[in-house]
Amino acid sequence: MIRRLKLLIGAAAFAMGAQASFAAEPIRFALCYDLTKAYTFVTPQFAQAAKDYAALTNLRGGIEGTPVEIIVQDHGNEPQRGIECYERVKGQALTVDLLSTPVSRAVLPRAMKDGEVMIQAMVGRGDAVDGEVFKWVFPLGPTYWGQAANIVGHFKKQSGGNLKGKKIAFLYIDYPFGQEPIPVMQELQKREGFELQLFPYPLPGNDQTSAWSQLRRFQPDLIVHWAFSAMHVVAAKEAKRNGIPLDRVVSVNWLNDVDIANIGAEAAKGIRRATPVVSGTDHPTIKAILQELYDKGKGNGDRKLVSDIYYGLGLATYATIFEGARLALKSEKAPLTAEKMRKGLESILNFDAGGLQPALTVTGKDHGGGGKTRIEMWDGTKWVPQSDWSAEYADLVWSTVKQHSGEFAKSAGK
Known part of the structure; x- marks a missing residue:
């Protein structure tokens, strides 16, 4: 009886405390x-x-x-x-x-x-x-610099630690968001010895025909795609039209299940994305x-x-x-x-x-x-992790950060 009374008093005290705190x-x-x-x-x-x-x-x-x-x-x-x-x-x-x-x-x-x-x-x-x-x-x-570096780092691990002789296409919307990773991609090309080509397409992203025609002739081992929303759907259709397997494509994080549904669950099989959260x-x-x-x-x-x-x-x-x-x-x-x-x-x-x-x-x-990000692949029904969480080329990413933040500080008079 005494124990039950103590429990009731404790519960009442907790309730009063919760009410008091929520009055704040x-x-x-x-x-x-x-x-x-x-x-x-x-x-x-x-x-x-x-x-x-x-x-x-x-x-x-x-x-x-x-x-x-x-x-x-x-x-x-x-x-x-x-x-x-x-x-x-x-x-x-x-x-x-x-x-x-x-x-x-x-x-x-x-x-x-x-x-x-x-x-x-x-x-x-x-x-x-x-x-x-x-x-x-x-x-x-x-950062987007970090995401690009992480994608290349993942590809390097997939390639046995050596990217020399590999071909990487950077496909992107020709807009500041799409252009942002380019300097990092170019520096990674110098470091790792892969061949890099840039394939921009114009806003609003529904006309990618020219970019994909040129990309087909390049015959890349990896396509890094910087886009969002319906641009992914257009890209998937262009990849199929040009005979390029989607399992060569790794997107920035802006690729979601709505895009997959619009591409088609089965048709999207093999496509990959970088992500900072679980699915x-x-x-x-x-x-x-x-x-x-x-x-x-x-x-x-x-x-x-x-x-x-x-x-x-x-x-x-x-x-x-x-x-x-x-x-x-x-x-x-x-x-x-x-x-x-x-x-x-x-x-x-x-x-x-x-x-x-x-x-x-x-x-x-x-x-x-x-x-940190990781790479996921769409297997036809769900997203499957392809890597552990990692942050690659941290020295390059932070030197890029410092370069830009230093320019801002100087312009702001700091």
Whole structure:
């Protein structure tokens, strides 16, 4: 009887404590996203994942007992609207996430000047991983320079450690996003002795005929494809038309299950991609989200999107951000400020979100977390890992980062 009474008292005390902590002001994270124009192939999944993870976190008692709130607004991929969104939310939210390269570049100087934590996952300036220059900007993932290096590193391992005599085609949308890896690819050509040819195609990416005709004549051993959304579908059709097997193609991370469905599950067999997160729904956090939210009608979007790789990328990003907030609360105590949040993020050590991503270690020097990716292949029904997590040619990647961040620091008068 006494033991039962103690248990009841303990449960009541826990409930009162949870209520008291949730009476406090929530920690807010702002998502100023392009929900209507260019980035709609990825922003719904990111926003849905962030809101779902916040809901799951709140069901489990919040971050160190403090509730979480996600603010989502649309900037339509317009820099001025992005600046306006940033100005609206910066006083309310602990972090601001733009998920657009033009908007991120427009807002970055303001965030740096204001001392506001800006999240820049998979977009914006590649050199922003340099925390010594970009003190308030956190990419929290690999650069495109790093992804290109990792793909070449994987191919080298596949080729027995020697790329001399190999032919690598770099196929890309002729736009800053597609052009960004070229200097790294050219430097790797010098180091490794492979033959490199560039095959650009124009925006919006639906006419790749000329690039693939030239590529066919080159007869590459590997095709590194830098594109997104429907460009992958066009590329797959062109590869088939030109008699080039898809198992020679490795894409940047922007290749998802929607693209595979549009190519055709069987037709896409063999195609590969680089990825900074695991695929599918066989993960404890995603299973918990499905069971505790979607099975109870409390999800924040289409259940089908939960299996999408972009949802997983958004989930990993916000798991990492929440971990930074947890560390900040443990060491600095509430209320959190931008300075405390920055220090929390820079305290992240070997955080893999329960296996959702490679272990990230974020420091004052490295705001990317290590730059690891792995290669996956579509086998006709699912994505199958082809490599371990790795970050290849780190010296080259960081020398490229430092070159660009140094130019920024000089132009900014630092």
